[in-house]
Amino acid sequence: MRKRISNYILPLLLSSLLLVPVAGRSQTKFEKVTIIQEKEKVPFYQGTAIGVEVAGPISHLLGSDILNSEVQVQSNLKNMFFPTVEIGYGKTDSFNEDTELSYKTSAPYFRVGLDINALYKKPHLPGWLLVGIRYGFTSFTYDVKGPAMQDPNYGGLVTVPFDYPGQKSKAGWVEIVCGMKARIYKGFCMGWSVRYKRRLSITANENAEAWYVPGFGKNGETSFNFTYNLIYNLPF
Amino acid sequence: MKKLPVIVCILLAFLCIPACEVEECPPNALSFAKFQLVNQYGQAISYLDTLSVIGQIKADVTRYDTLADGTLKEVVVHDSLISDTLVNRETNVSTLSIPLSYDDETIITLVYNNTYKDQFTIHHRNIPYFMNLDCGTMMFYEVTGVTADQIRMMDSIVITNPNIDNNEKENFKLYFTAATE
Numbered sequence: 001m002r003k004r005i006s007n008y009i010l011p012l013l014l015s016s017l018l019l020v021p022v023a024g025r026s027q028t029k030f031e032k033v034t035i036i037q038e039k040e041k042v043p044f045y046q047g048t049a050i051g052v053e054v055a056g057p058i059s060h061l062l063g064s065d066i067l068n069s070e071v072q073v074q075s076n077l078k079n080m081f082f083p084t085v086e087i088g089y090g091k092t093d094s095f096n097e098d099t100e101l102s103y104k105t106s107a108p109y110f111r112v113g114l115d116i117n118a119l120y121k122k123p124h125l126p127g128w129l130l131v132g133i134r135y136g137f138t139s140f141t142y143d144v145k146g147p148a149m150q151d152p153n154y155g156g157l158v159t160v161p162f163d164y165p166g167q168k169s170k171a172g173w174v175e176i177v178c179g180m181k182a183r184i185y186k187g188f189c190m191g192w193s194v195r196y197k198r199r200l201s202i203t204a205n206e207n208a209e210a211w212y213v214p215g216f217g218k219n220g221e222t223s224f225n226f227t228y229n230l231i232y233n234l235p236f
Numbered sequence: 237m238k239k240l241p242v243i244v245c246i247l248l249a250f251l252c253i254p255a256c257e258v259e260e261c262p263p264n265a266l267s268f269a270k271f272q273l274v275n276q277y278g279q280a281i282s283y284l285d286t287l288s289v290i291g292q293i294k295a296d297v298t299r300y301d302t303l304a305d306g307t308l309k310e311v312v313v314h315d316s317l318i319s320d321t322l323v324n325r326e327t328n329v330s331t332l333s334i335p336l337s338y339d340d341e342t343i344i345t346l347v348y349n350n351t352y353k354d355q356f357t358i359h360h361r362n363i364p365y366f367m368n369l370d371c372g373t374m375m376f377y378e379v380t381g382v383t384a385d386q387i388r389m390m391d392s393i394v395i396t397n398p399n400i401d402n403n404e405k406e407n408f409k410l411y412f413t414a415a416t417e
Contacts, residue, residue: 094369096369099369099370099371099373101366101369101372103369144366149373149375150338151337151338151339152335153320153322153337154295154320155295155320157293157318158293158295158337158338160375162364162366162373164366206363206365207364207365207366208365208366209367209368211366211368
């Protein structure tokens with residue numbers, strides 16, 4: 001009888017020892033399945049937001065010669081990709097008192113691009129950390145006017161008027177965008193971004209270079225600016 | 237994929253440095269026609285004696301004559317020749333930088349050793365140019381032709397680059413017959 005009991009106890013102990021890792025393995029498998037199921041739940045389309053840039057108009061109200069105003073439409077795909085379209089209007093009527101030169105232009109500009117949410121794995125957070133790229137382009141005309149040019153040599157007898165209205169130009173540029181967006185109240189968000197811009201092309205004119213390019217800023221190889229958006233998540 | 241935002245932010249910070257620089261005006265806002273003196277083989281030479289350059293334009297000049305009763309009478313003299321000494325008795329000259337006039341032609345006279353003269357007229361199209369609101373305006377030129385008026389020392393003149401702007405580059409070659417050693 002003793003032999004029979006020992007015969008039962010030993011296999012029981014062995015089986016219990018074996019069962020511990022077996023049970024552990026089965027639990028791990030269960031967790032993995034759960035994660036996979038959560039990933040599959042992320043919907044592809046998560047809405048569209050419309051934003052209005054306010055830093056440009058505020059800067060103009062505070063005395064800047066340049067007015068930049070733009071609207072941004074951005075869709076949220078899988079909380080990771082944010083295809084973006086920006087349509088704006090740039091305007092300036094500047095006069096330099098030292099050189100007595102004036103420069104005037106006003107034109108719309110367009111940008112298309114994509115942002116990536118660095119916090120896409122944390123959808124519970126009330127904000128997005130976005131990095132992205134844009135391609136911007138504009139077609140515009142500008143007027144340049146200044147005092148008559150007087151010959152510095154030859155007795156200064158010859159003067160040439162300096163007035164070049166309606167100079168046509170086109171410009172294209174690329175932007176690297178880095179910014180944040182945060183929920184404020186219900187469907188309302190606000191966000192800021194800093195943008196490094198590199199000019200790709202610009203149509204030159206014989207008598208006058210463009211000084212300010214709508215959407216790009218002051219004409220040069222590169223430009224840098226800051227935007228601040230008030231955003232509303234559309235209910236569809 | 238995880239590192240992409242970090243890389244882009246670093247790239248952005250790195251690329252922002254030149255973007256924040258203030259664009260300065262060009263140091264040379266004046267444009268000069270640049271002449272190179274060469275021998276019959278096209279090799280650069282120097283004129284060792286004194287060389288002066290006089291620029292001239294034709295312009296209408298208003299003259300005020302005092303009449304017997306003491307009043308001033310305004311008289312316009314058409315096509316008056318206005319002279320400006322642009323280079324004064326320089327020695328060992330191999331290149332010349334000459335400002336052109338704002339008229340459509342400029343008469344250039346080279347005076348060698350205060351004795352011999354070469355005179356030619358440069359015909360040009362003037363291009364007033366605006367680069368920047370802060371930097372003022374500049375005058376560029378496109379040379380449309382050269383005519384010889386009175387040539388004594390020089391063999392010929394060749395336009396090597398008709399566009400004259402604030403980038404210092406050769407625009408003319410002045411050919412001379414130079415004795416080889």
